[in-house]
Amino acid sequence: MQQEDDVLLTSERMAGSVNTNPVVIRRLLGQLKKAGLVEVRPASGGTFLTRQPAAISLLDVYRAVEVVEEGQLFSVHDKPLPACLVGRNIQAALDTTLRRAQTAMEQVLAGVTLQQVTTEILTQENLKN
Amino acid sequence: MQQEDDVLLTSERMAGSVNTNPVVIRRLLGQLKKAGLVEVRPASGGTFLTRQPAAISLLDVYRAVEVVEEGQLFSVHDKPLPACLVGRNIQAALDTTLRRAQTAMEQVLAGVTLQQVTTEILTQENLKN
DNA sequence: CCTTAGTGTAACTATTGTGGTTACAGTCGT
DNA sequence: ACGACTGTAACCACAATAGTTACACTAAGG
Incomplete structure (x- = not known):
């Protein structure tokens, strides 16, 4: 370490x-x-x-710095009118898809480690010659 | 229409x-x-x-309102030091993975139409009885 | 053709979030 | 105990954005 x-x-x-x-x-x-x-x-x-750089994923640091709160990449209108059919249901209606969208994104981050990033940086540097 | x-x-x-x-x-x-x-x-x-609600995806409206610019869900440090090995390469090194992460997210949005959302809203409403 | 109800947009304010900065107390190797 | 560094509070500056007001522009209908 x-x-x-x-x-x-x-x-x-x-x-x-x-x-x-x-x-x-x-x-x-x-x-x-x-x-x-x-x-x-x-x-x-x-x-x-x-931990070893190979044991730390981009998702780990993404989660750590909490750019967005858990499950809140998308935030829906927070003050819905309970009197409105749409207003009182749109949150729940969108919830699962937005969650799926966010986790899809996060899974990509989860698949890349700091180790990979550093070697990629070196590769980039070598490409310049 | x-x-x-x-x-x-x-x-x-x-x-x-x-x-x-x-x-x-x-x-x-x-x-x-x-x-x-x-x-x-x-x-x-x-x-x-x-268009018909079934012909409009969440990605369409997401793109329309441009919450984030094309390919800019993640933005990396904009003033890198050219003198720094990391500084001058990290952008390129992360670019492809961040792009992949973003499109992964967007593809989920692309798979849901306004039609589906409205029926989901009605389903939610019915669940309350 | 002219009235009228809406849209399109500029300009301004208020609010919020965030980066930068200063200041200072807490911590621990030597 | 000293010195170098971290942890954190407090504050300012600045950018983004929601909200608001105001007004020119547009077309549907009499």
Whole structure:
């Protein structure tokens, strides 16, 4: 899991690398940590994956950062009129298909690991020669 | 396509029905019209589908209202550092999988028509007895 | 042909979400 | 105990969007 030989990976370094603020990184890191994907050392810094890159899927990080809440990729009008036939039923009517749509998307993410992404990055780099 | 026997469907009626402002409805209607899904009569009002409900899929309306731009369900960091191996390749590396994820989701939407939704709404209503 | 009920759209406000920033307390190797 | 780093609250700036008002444009029907 470690990479002690490498340079220390602090939030400040990451922030500089993607051109943003360290706090933004820490916020994200906090979510990844809560999801059990990374381990963060409070004092002398450093962030590490808790599993092998091959054991982490894109769905894992997608879920971790919760771009959208569980089953809420689509959100339907929240204040339906109970007096309206459509209003009081459209939610339930759409629910299953929207759920299916979301899980279809998520299953694709589930099929790709961080390992694959990194090798893909290297492949892309080599293509440029 | 018509429903002349029914009451006239103006933006004001629709707005009242979903508890919002007529202009909001007209904006949406404008998008649906541009996508060729509905026909709107400017003067004496009224909105009509241009095709049978069975010939309109959820993907059609999803695309029409363009919740997200074509192929942009996921958007990656837009200002990558060209000096960074990851920064300059991650976009391309993720592109195909993210695209696949999005189309997987969209294909589910493509498989459901407005017709099916309306019958589902009626089914839901009947279940309540 | 002119009245009238609707649409199309611009302009503005209010609200919300989010990124960035500062500040500071908490933590732990050394 | 010191120093470097994380965790988090608080705040500002900014972009998106819903809602609203206003008004020009359109056509159906007398």
